Amino acid sequence: MKPTRSNNKTRLPVVFIGPGLLVLAVLALVPTIFAIVISLQDRELGHTDAGWVWFSNYVQLFSDRRFLNSVSVSLIWEVLTVSSTMAVAVLLGVLLFQNTTPRWRNALCMLFIVPVLLPRVSAAFVWKFAFHPLFGLLTYPYKVITGEPLDLLANPLTALLTVAFVDVWQWGLFFAVIVLKLLETLPSQPFEAARMDHAKTWEVYAYVALPMLKAPLISLTFVKMVESLRAFDLIYVMTRGGPGISTETLDMYAFSQGFIESGRISYASSMAVLMMVASTVAFTYIWKWTRPSS
Amino acid sequence: MKKQSSLSAGTLLARLVLIVAGLSALVPVLWTFINSFKNRVDIVSAVPKFIFTPTLENYAYVLGREAVAQGLVNSILVVGAAVLIGAVLGLPAAYALARYPLRWADDIQFFVLSMRFLPPVAVAIPLMVIWLQLELYDTRFALIVTYTLLTLSTVIWLAIPAFKAVPKEVEEAGRVDGYGPYAIFFRVSLPIAARSLIGAIAFGFVLVWNEFLIALMLTTSDAKTLPIVASELSQLGRDVPWGILNASVILLSVPPLLMVGVLSGFLNAAFKRKREVA
Amino acid sequence: MSLVISSSPEQKMSAISCHNIIKRYGETQVVHEFDLDVADNEFVVFLGPSGCGKSTILRMLAGLEDISGGDLHIGGRRVNDLPPQERGIAMVFQNYALYPHMTVRDNIAFGLKRLKVPKAEIDSRIKEVSDTLGLERYLQRKPTELSGGQQQRVAIARAMIKTPKVFLFDEPLSNLDAKLRNHMRIEIAKLHQTLKTTTVYVTHDQHEAMTLADRIVLLRDGRIEQVGSPKEIFERPRSAFVAGFIGTPPMNLVEMSVKDQGSHFELSCKAGVVHVNARQFALEGRERATLGIRPAHLQVDTSGGRDGGFFGEVQLIEYLGNEVLVSFSQNGGESSNEISALMPSAQAPRLHERVSFVADPQQVHLFDIDTGASLRIDKASLH
Numbered sequence: 020m021k022p023t024r025s026n027n028k029t030r031l032p033v034v035f036i037g038p039g040l041l042v043l044a045v046l047a048l049v050p051t052i053f054a055i056v057i058s059l060q061d062r063e064l065g066h067t068d069a070g071w072v073w074f075s076n077y078v079q080l081f082s083d084r085r086f087l088n089s090v091s092v093s094l095i096w097e098v099l100t101v102s103s104t105m106a107v108a109v110l111l112g113v114l115l116f117q118n119t120t121p122r123w124r125n126a127l128c129m130l131f132i133v134p135v136l137l138p139r140v141s142a143a144f145v146w147k148f149a150f151h152p153l154f155g156l157l158t159y160p161y162k163v164i165t166g167e168p169l170d171l172l173a174n175p176l177t178a179l180l181t182v183a184f185v186d187v188w189q190w191g192l193f194f195a196v197i198v199l200k201l202l203e204t205l206p207s208q209p210f211e212a213a214r215m216d217h218a219k220t221w222e223v224y225a226y227v228a229l230p231m232l233k234a235p236l237i238s239l240t241f242v243k244m245v246e247s248l249r250a251f252d253l254i255y256v257m258t259r260g261g262p263g264i265s266t267e268t269l270d271m272y273a274f275s276q277g278f279i280e281s282g283r284i285s286y287a288s289s290m291a292v293l294m295m296v297a298s299t300v301a302f303t304y305i306w307k308w309t310r311p312s313s
Numbered sequence: 314m315k316k317q318s319s320l321s322a323g324t325l326l327a328r329l330v331l332i333v334a335g336l337s338a339l340v341p342v343l344w345t346f347i348n349s350f351k352n353r354v355d356i357v358s359a360v361p362k363f364i365f366t367p368t369l370e371n372y373a374y375v376l377g378r379e380a381v382a383q384g385l386v387n388s389i390l391v392v393g394a395a396v397l398i399g400a401v402l403g404l405p406a407a408y409a410l411a412r413y414p415l416r417w418a419d420d421i422q423f424f425v426l427s428m429r430f431l432p433p434v435a436v437a438i439p440l441m442v443i444w445l446q447l448e449l450y451d452t453r454f455a456l457i458v459t460y461t462l463l464t465l466s467t468v469i470w471l472a473i474p475a476f477k478a479v480p481k482e483v484e485e486a487g488r489v490d491g492y493g494p495y496a497i498f499f500r501v502s503l504p505i506a507a508r509s510l511i512g513a514i515a516f517g518f519v520l521v522w523n524e525f526l527i528a529l530m531l532t533t534s535d536a537k538t539l540p541i542v543a544s545e546l547s548q549l550g551r552d553v554p555w556g557i558l559n560a561s562v563i564l565l566s567v568p569p570l571l572m573v574g575v576l577s578g579f580l581n582a583a584f585k586r587k588r589e590v591a
Numbered sequence: 592m593s594l595v596i597s598s599s600p601e602q603k604m605s606a607i608s609c610h611n612i613i614k615r616y617g618e619t620q621v622v623h624e625f626d627l628d629v630a631d632n633e634f635v636v637f638l639g640p641s642g643c644g645k646s647t648i649l650r651m652l653a654g655l656e657d658i659s660g661g662d663l664h665i666g667g668r669r670v671n672d673l674p675p676q677e678r679g680i681a682m683v684f685q686n687y688a689l690y691p692h693m694t695v696r697d698n699i700a701f702g703l704k705r706l707k708v709p710k711a712e713i714d715s716r717i718k719e720v721s722d723t724l725g726l727e728r729y730l731q732r733k734p735t736e737l738s739g740g741q742q743q744r745v746a747i748a749r750a751m752i753k754t755p756k757v758f759l760f761d762e763p764l765s766n767l768d769a770k771l772r773n774h775m776r777i778e779i780a781k782l783h784q785t786l787k788t789t790t791v792y793v794t795h796d797q798h799e800a801m802t803l804a805d806r807i808v809l810l811r812d813g814r815i816e817q818v819g820s821p822k823e824i825f826e827r828p829r830s831a832f833v834a835g836f837i838g839t840p841p842m843n844l845v846e847m848s849v850k851d852q853g854s855h856f857e858l859s860c861k862a863g864v865v866h867v868n869a870r871q872f873a874l875e876g877r878e879r880a881t882l883g884i885r886p887a888h889l890q891v892d893t894s895g896g897r898d899g900g901f902f903g904e905v906q907l908i909e910y911l912g913n914e915v916l917v918s919f920s921q922n923g924g925e926s927s928n929e930i931s932a933l934m935p936s937a938q939a940p941r942l943h944e945r946v947s948f949v950a951d952p953q954q955v956h957l958f959d960i961d962t963g964a965s966l967r968i969d970k971a972s973l974h
Contacts, residue, residue, distance in 0.1 A: 029493075029494045031409060031413070031494045031495060031498070032409040032413040032415060034405075035405035035406055035408060035409035035498075036405075036406045036409045036410065036421070038402050038406075039402035039403055039405070039406035039465060039469065040406060040421065042402060042461065042465060043424075043425065043428065043462065043465055043466060046458070046459075046461065046462040046465075047428055047431075047462065049439075049443070050436050050439040050440050050443065051439070053439035053440075053442060053443055054435065054438060054439035057438070057439060057442055062442070111330075111331065111334055114327045114330060114331055115331060117327065118323075118324050118327040118328055118331070119328070119331065123328075123331075126335075127331055127334075127335050128577065129573060129577060130335040130338045130339055131334070131335065131338055132573055132576060132577060132580075133338050133339065133342065133570065133573065134338050136519055136566075136569045136570055136572060136573060136576070137342070137523070137566050137569065137570070138522065138523035138525065138540050138565055138566060138569065139523060139525060140523075140525050140540045140543060140544050140562075140565070141523075141540075141543075141562045141565055141566045144345070144543075144544075144558060144559075144562045145341045145342055145344075145345045145562065146341060148341075148344070148345055148348070148555060148558075148559065149341045149344055149345075153357065154356060154357050154358060154361065155361075156340075156341075156344050156361050159360070159361050188337065188338075192334060192337075192338055195334075196580065197580070200580060200581075200583075200584040201584070203584065204584055206686065206688075208684050208686055208688035209688045209689070209690055209691070211655055211675075211682075211684070211688065212682070212684060212688040212689075212690075212749070213690070213701070214655075214674070214675055214676060215653070215675045215676055215680070215681065215682055215702070216676070216701050216702030216705055216749070216753075217676045217702055217705040217706050218701075218702075218705050219705075220323075222705060226690075226701070227690055230690075230692045230693075231690075231691060231692055233692065245429055245430055248432045249432070249433055249526075251433065251434060251525070251526045252523075252525040252526060252540075255525070255526075255529075255544075256544055269432075269434075270432055270433070270434035270435075270526070273434050273435075273438065274434055274526070274530070277438055277441075277530075278530060284438065284441075284442060287438050288438050288439060288442075291432075291434060291435035291436075291438045291439070292435070294432045294434070294435045295431060295432070295435045298430050298431065298432060298435075299427060299430055299431075302427070302430045303423075303427070303430075306423070306426075
């Protein structure tokens with residue numbers, strides 16, 4: 020085969036990137052454009068034709084109390100799950116790094132990866148079953164002590180916390196493994212130096228180890244922020260948005276508007292467009308903020 | 314860091330916490346697993362039962378239902394095809410983006426990454442309308458095309474760092490040995506990065522196998538994937554058939570759980586490089 | 592600018608005392624019965640090839656490794672079970688081990704902040720230390736913005752500011768290029784003159800050891816080969832290993848047959864003959880011995896071989912500037928039989944020329960052919 024002189028002369032980049040990029044672009048842009056188009060109409064499922072109502076869907080949204088509730092639920096959900104996941108991940112990762120032998124570490128790592136591999140719906144069912152008020156394994160002690168069944172999913176406050184718990188269960192344990200691996204990549208000498216500098220163990224982590232991992236930890240937080248938007252599966256299985264609308268996030272509401280309740284596709288689409296715009300803007304901004312060099 | 318040679322109270326407490334966390338990862342799943350072998354009577358008892366006569370009834374029911382069998386087939390076909398297409402289109406693209414400095418490489422990378430920012434419902438709603446209009450609603454084809462978006466973007470996102478980690482010197486040695494750029498990709502870069510690439514593809518597989526919302530919105534009867542079928546089993550009237558439900562949850566979870574080993578290895582490989590450099 | 596040193600009673604007690612220190616990893620013993628007393632204000636260098644245990648012993652002194660057996664006293668206190676921060680030591684690591692995300696100032700102040708030292712005192716101590724090491728301009732920079740030498744100075748500053756009883760250096764200059772290494776070596780020497788803190792310094796570079804040390808501890812395979820001043824070790828090596836390790840270019844070590852001639856011994860090999868005084872060396876009853884002679888102590892033979900000497904064919908000439916290193920041998924080609932001699936460049940021979948050299952009789956060393964131990968009658972003691 021004739022050796023090529025330099026990268027510039029080959030068509031490989033075009034050949035390799037072209038098809039994939041084309042497919043991605045089509046798959047991404049077509050729905051986006053369609054979503055915008057639909058949101059400007061008054062389409063409903065089952066009817067083939069629809070008229071143009073321009074921005075009236077959007078206007079309607081902002082006086083829709085249920086919509087505003089879903090926005091606040093989604094925001095609470097984001098903050099709650101992201102912060103809890105990172106806290107659990109850092110805590111368990113540090114404990115793993117500091118207090119275990121390699122054999123224990125491998126075993127625990129394997130265990131910690133199990134939850135995140137489960138389909139969200141599986142995780143939801145597994146915990147719904149474990150928390151079942153009548154015959155759940157974990158509500159049993161409460162029943163024995165108080166004589167009353169504990170129905171976590173029937174109470175508006177505990178319902179959201181319970182679903183969030185499952186989310187953190189899946190992601191927090193997995194992230195703990197990643198934090199552990201990150202800690203293992205750090206050189207040990209700054210820690211030894213810190214020890215000699217009279218730092219107690221927790222101070223070594225707080226002042227040296229974790230700050231050294233600032234960049235990857237921020238990336239992880241970012242990943243979790245994006246993942247938290249996909250909580251639909253959990254909520255759908257565990258509470259369907261209830262009790263009432265206390266666990267109805269944005270995507271749950273959009274789904275119920277477009278699918279279950281009224282088939283108001285255009286209304287749902289306007290929510291979808293808002294979600295797309297908000298998440299793209301927010302995440303682009305955060306992405307650029309965490310990577311000033313690029 | 315110097316390890317404590319003696320077991321202090323702090324260490325014991327820490328290990329306790331870790332064991333509790335590890336158990337929390339395992340026990341609920343195990344509990345579901347055990348209960349999938351129980352008769353209904355044993356499940357709905359007020360006191361959780363650990364001793365019971367096991368039965369395969371639930372599994373027989375689940376596996377015997379046509380909907381489940383079809384759901385399984387659909388999942389395998391749809392996920393398999395989407396992963397395959399994602400790999401075939403995505404790996405070369407990732408390689409080119411990693412190795413060839415293009416003007417727009419960074420922007421393309423960001424564009425790919427931004428695919429992941431989109432909330433699934435935002436994608437599913439317009440797609441639902443599109444497939445309806447094209448009369449391809451509730452077909453495996455529609456799902457495959459939709460899932461390809463996810464697998465393609467995931468594969469590219471994770472494969473770029475994997476290719477960047479292949480030592481440039483080895484590829485340059487290949488060039489000197491007379492290999493053209495395509496040959497270098499197939500014979501040098503791909504094999505060397507294989508471990509991480511398999512991890513990336515496995516990740517894409519798990520992602521799409523577990524996907525629920527999009528499938529829920531784009532299918533009604535023919536193309537339903539296994540997660541949808543599993544969740545529907547819980548809607549059979551007021552009496553939730555927990556035994557059957559547990560059995561279907563276990564079945565649904567088996568394929569991705571088989572990837573524990575692969576993903577563990579992927580994580581280790583990904584961080585091993587950094588550890589060796591440090 | 593010099594630091595004010597308070598002469599508290601503790602200052603008198605900064606000696607280190609190692610007694611029978613051993614280190615085991617599982618079944619493998621890597622340090623054997625290490626005995627050493629380091630006096631106040633002394634600069635001791637641990638020298639030896641890779642794997643000789645020098646870093647392990649240093650880390651045991653620091654408390655970063657457990658001591659498997661024996662007693663370690665610092666300042667009169669038994670410190671075997673004390674953690675590093677309670678031993679009154681400060682360490683400078685090979686890779687500097689600076690905190691990469693903190694400024695130079697925060698790096699230096701980190702230890703004092705953990706001890707809750709008042710801010711005003713921290714500020715004044717930082718000023719003193721950074722003035723001494725010339726770091727005033729770099730206080731607000733991050734370590735990655737500094738050169739290797741500057742980073743090393745920050746590491747030293749971080750150790751200095753704690754006014755420890757003992758400084759420990761773990762191959763601090765290994766990561767620097769040759770020119771910087773020279774410069775930093777001089778700085779460390781001057782620093783010791785100013786601070787006079789007891790120092791244990793680990794290196795594999797004999798040049799550093801010879802120029803910095805009050806005493807050198809030469810180690811091999813976890814055991815002490817010799818302890819002595821640089822002069823002692825250079826002029827009176829206790830073993831062939833020490834003799835071959837110290838000195839550049841390395842000492843020639845040649846196997847010779849011994850013949851007792853009454854008033855003197857005649858040592859001979861294929862490449863030459865040397866006569867030695869019977870009273871200086873314990874050669875009775877021996878048939879063979881290893882002879883050591885440094886390249887600088889071989890002079891060109893002007894007497895035609897009457898006083899004995901080495902001869903052969905020039906195999907290699909290395910140009911060193913003022914001098915050349917001439918390697919010659921009898922058998923032609925086999926480097927194990929080669930002998931090297933230093934001579935002025937102006938008189939350099941040509942390749943394959945026949946040359947002969949005379950050994951300075953005062954500079955001849957003899958070692959047991961099996962154990963390598965020095966056969967000198969008045970040989971240096973171990974400590």
